[in-house]
Amino acid sequence: MCTNWRAMSLVVLTLCGFSRGAAPPVAVDAELPYRVTGRPLDGLAIVLWPEYASDPRGAQSHAPMISTERDWLPGEISLLVAAHAQHLLRDAGATVQLARWDAGLPPQPAANEPPDAGSARHHRVHLLVRIAVAPDADSPASGARVFHDPAATLPGRAPAAERALAEALAAALSARGLPGGAACVSNAADAADRGSLPTVRVELGTLADPAFRAWVRPRGAFRAASIALYEGLAATWPAQQGAFETARAARDEGGAAPPTSRPATTPREPDPKIAATARRLWRAAAPPADAAEAEWLIEQYLRRMLTDPTFFYLRTHVARADDAWIVSGATNCPPLRELPAAILAAVGAEPVRTEIALLPAARLGPRRQGVVCRPTVMVWNAPREGVGVQTQLLLGEPVFLLDESDDTTFLLLHGRDGYVGWVRADAVRRLDAAGRAAWSRGPRGVLLRDCFAEDLRLPTGATLPLAGNPRDDRVELLVPRLDPAADDLSVAVPAAAVRVLSPEPSGRRAARAALEYLTTPYLFGGRSHLGLDCSGLTGVAYATVGLVLPRDARQQILVGQLVGTPWHLDELDPGDLVFFCDASGAVIHTGLSLGGPRFVHSAPPEVQVSSFDPADPLYHEGWTRAFVFARRPLP
Numbered sequence: 001m002c003t004n005w006r007a008m009s010l011v012v013l014t015l016c017g018f019s020r021g022a023a024p025p026v027a028v029d030a031e032l033p034y035r036v037t038g039r040p041l042d043g044l045a046i047v048l049w050p051e052y053a054s055d056p057r058g059a060q061s062h063a064p065m066i067s068t069e070r071d072w073l074p075g076e077i078s079l080l081v082a083a084h085a086q087h088l089l090r091d092a093g094a095t096v097q098l099a100r101w102d103a104g105l106p107p108q109p110a111a112n113e114p115p116d117a118g119s120a121r122h123h124r125v126h127l128l129v130r131i132a133v134a135p136d137a138d139s140p141a142s143g144a145r146v147f148h149d150p151a152a153t154l155p156g157r158a159p160a161a162e163r164a165l166a167e168a169l170a171a172a173l174s175a176r177g178l179p180g181g182a183a184c185v186s187n188a189a190d191a192a193d194r195g196s197l198p199t200v201r202v203e204l205g206t207l208a209d210p211a212f213r214a215w216v217r218p219r220g221a222f223r224a225a226s227i228a229l230y231e232g233l234a235a236t237w238p239a240q241q242g243a244f245e246t247a248r249a250a251r252d253e254g255g256a257a258p259p260t261s262r263p264a265t266t267p268r269e270p271d272p273k274i275a276a277t278a279r280r281l282w283r284a285a286a287p288p289a290d291a292a293e294a295e296w297l298i299e300q301y302l303r304r305m306l307t308d309p310t311f312f313y314l315r316t317h318v319a320r321a322d323d324a325w326i327v328s329g330a331t332n333c334p335p336l337r338e339l340p341a342a343i344l345a346a347v348g349a350e351p352v353r354t355e356i357a358l359l360p361a362a363r364l365g366p367r368r369q370g371v372v373c374r375p376t377v378m379v380w381n382a383p384r385e386g387v388g389v390q391t392q393l394l395l396g397e398p399v400f401l402l403d404e405s406d407d408t409t410f411l412l413l414h415g416r417d418g419y420v421g422w423v424r425a426d427a428v429r430r431l432d433a434a435g436r437a438a439w440s441r442g443p444r445g446v447l448l449r450d451c452f453a454e455d456l457r458l459p460t461g462a463t464l465p466l467a468g469n470p471r472d473d474r475v476e477l478l479v480p481r482l483d484p485a486a487d488d489l490s491v492a493v494p495a496a497a498v499r500v501l502s503p504e505p506s507g508r509r510a511a512r513a514a515l516e517y518l519t520t521p522y523l524f525g526g527r528s529h530l531g532l533d534c535s536g537l538t539g540v541a542y543a544t545v546g547l548v549l550p551r552d553a554r555q556q557i558l559v560g561q562l563v564g565t566p567w568h569l570d571e572l573d574p575g576d577l578v579f580f581c582d583a584s585g586a587v588i589h590t591g592l593s594l595g596g597p598r599f600v601h602s603a604p605p606e607v608q609v610s611s612f613d614p615a616d617p618l619y620h621e622g623w624t625r626a627f628v629f630a631r632r633p634l635p
Helices: 073-091 159-175 210-216 223-251 272-281 291-305 339-346 433-440 506-515 534-543 621-626
Strands: 045-050 095-098 127-134 144-148 182-186 199-206 314-320 325-331 352-358 369-372 376-380 389-394 398-404 410-415 420-424 428-431 444-447 451-453 456-458 463-465 474-479 489-494 498-500 561-564 574-581 587-594 598-603 606-611 627-632
Touching: 045 073, 073 095, 073 127, 073 199, 073 223, 127 223, 144 159, 159 182, 159 199, 159 223, 199 210, 199 223, 272 291, 272 339, 291 314, 291 325, 291 339, 314 339, 325 339, 339 352, 369 433, 376 410, 389 420, 398 428, 398 433, 428 433, 451 489, 456 474, 456 489, 463 474, 474 498, 506 534, 506 574, 506 587, 506 598, 534 574, 534 587, 534 598, 561 574, 574 621, 587 621, 621 627
Parallel strands: 045 095, 045 127, 127 199, 144 182, 325 352
Antiparallel strands: 144 199, 314 325, 369 398, 369 428, 376 389, 376 420, 398 410, 410 420, 444 463, 444 498, 451 456, 474 489, 561 627, 574 587, 574 627, 587 598, 598 606
């Protein structure tokens, strides 16, 4: 799950073309989610209370969401509206508490019991908004209703402000096209709460109304009610904030309540997570005294905070000039480029000048892809043999090249297993993007045991393209040669020694499964049609094809083979997992590629489709800045 979905790097990426040689994208009709503008709800503290409807069978229902089951559907609709609306309200500056999270489970301590306005948790709340759907014919034939209590006289209530809010909500619901419109109703009996907390109750409609059932059936229809809740609150809060503040102060034992909004002049650190970690590591009162101390601090931070230092490559060197600290080096992850400077600045080592190069290095030219052309090759931590083993690559593995040594005898590469390291240049055939696509596409076979052909050992586990249709007794495989101008070598091996990989597009099926959740509200920790987070979406999508992924994004990035980087998205297939990183070095988000530049993901307020392509109407610059890698969980 995402740990900090909003934190994104400020490094702008230049992305290459899409889908050259990749599988056809999954077509989808998608739209941008609704976005609030400004912060009209600054200072508001609100509880959203989706009313509960029990399942008489005594268990949570697993029937499809779109149905007319009157025993459980009202509670699910109200929960969807509240779960979606909470993100719009937070983006507009409000502090939001969601009073119910699960389908089929009543909130504690008792179902439909409103929060105690005197409790510690709700003591600072301005307002309670209850959301309901009527399950039977006791309600009017059509139309939404917004109830308020004109007789609310207890200390802490604000009847005039509550009425103004109810009127604004009714107008917004009508404008958003709820069937039958919406009416503001002054009715103490139905206002739902005779306590001391300002309350309105929004009844969206009744399941006895065919028009309402038809309206709520399409995927994402509930969002109209969610947006109307935001619009009604945004139209009311600026004018009525004083009345709600006065009412809240009357409930407080200490008299006037301090404002909940943050003063505009309050200083804010650019990235509190980086600063807090750096200060925990550097306990001295004075900043680092020399370059060695500064390098120690950066190294300790990276060891503790990088999601995985084996494939997030960041090498730095610190020097002290008369007027500044100078941090040089290289990284394969754009969001990390400014991280060392932020670490040093957090402990007072300023000013800092960043001279960290972004890989791949320009000196590689267009041939910055490669394929291993030796049976095995060791990967080292430095450009010489015998220095810090990283991993071993096998014949035929495609790799991303990052740099070469000054004497050109070693290449820095990123392997498909995620490891970064140095290999001998005479073990890798260098390719451009088209050459890599040609090598990576088409039917393939994996060696089940070591074989020898044409005086060449083919190691167990090597995956190579098929040279033709398999025969009963043998399979012909293609072996890459070092010379890029030479044709690949065709070798025959016993059929029993090769497993031909299935062309079944498991990733495509996972991507289509993810699209079934479009418009579902984002819910941290969620894994269902009533709400899910980013890794919850990828997890349930791949569960439909029989693969259990680890729960969190920072764990899922370790699964599968590397197929995409910020500078190479040509190979993205539907179902490839795309990952995003914040400036602190942590993986914060994931989604599923749809092939080409588009991907489906769960981020507030809902499951949505975004794009890396600036020409696409669904383009999202923030996600493009934060993108780091793509991995394919299944072959």
